[in-house]
Structures are given as C-alpha cells and as structure tokens.
Amino acid sequence: MGYGNSQGHDDSQADTHAMIDKLEHELGALEFNKPYDVIEIRKLKAQLNELKVKLAESELAFGQH
Numbered sequence: 001m002g003y004g005n006s007q008g009h010d011d012s013q014a015d016t017h018a019m020i021d022k023l024e025h026e027l028g029a030l031e032f033n034k035p036y037d038v039i040e041i042r043k044l045k046a047q048l049n050e051l052k053v054k055l056a057e058s059e060l061a062f063g064q065h
Contacts, residue, residue, distance in 0.1 A: 023044060
C-alpha cells in the first residue's frame with residue numbers, strides 16, 4: 001500500500017499488470033486457436049509490448065525495481 005500520491009501510481013501499475021495478464025492470455029488463446037489470424041496476433045503483440053514498455057517506464061520514473 002502506498003502513501004500520498006504514490007497510491008494512484010500503485011493502482012495504475014496494478015491495472016497495467018492486470019491488462020498485461022489479460023492480453024497475454026488472449027494472445028496465447030489466439031495463437032493456439034487461430035494461428036492463421038496473423039494480423040490480429042500482431043495487433044495484440046504490439047498492444048502488449050506497448051503496455052510492457054509503459055510499465056517499465058513507469059517503474060523507472062518512480063525508482064522501483
């Protein structure tokens with residue numbers, strides 16, 4: 001649990017982690033069930049990568065490891 005303004009960061013980070021988990025699950029299911037749907041797989045991979053970069057930048061900005 002954070003203090004002061006860090007609570008908003010903690011919530012945002014938890015939301016981002018939840019979204020990453022959800023997208024990773026969707027991606028795995030899509031790759032397994034529809035491996036020929038390359039465009040949709042690429043879109044999900046790009047979205048997942050953007051979220052991971054955003055999370056890493058956020059952790060660096062707040063000095064977390």
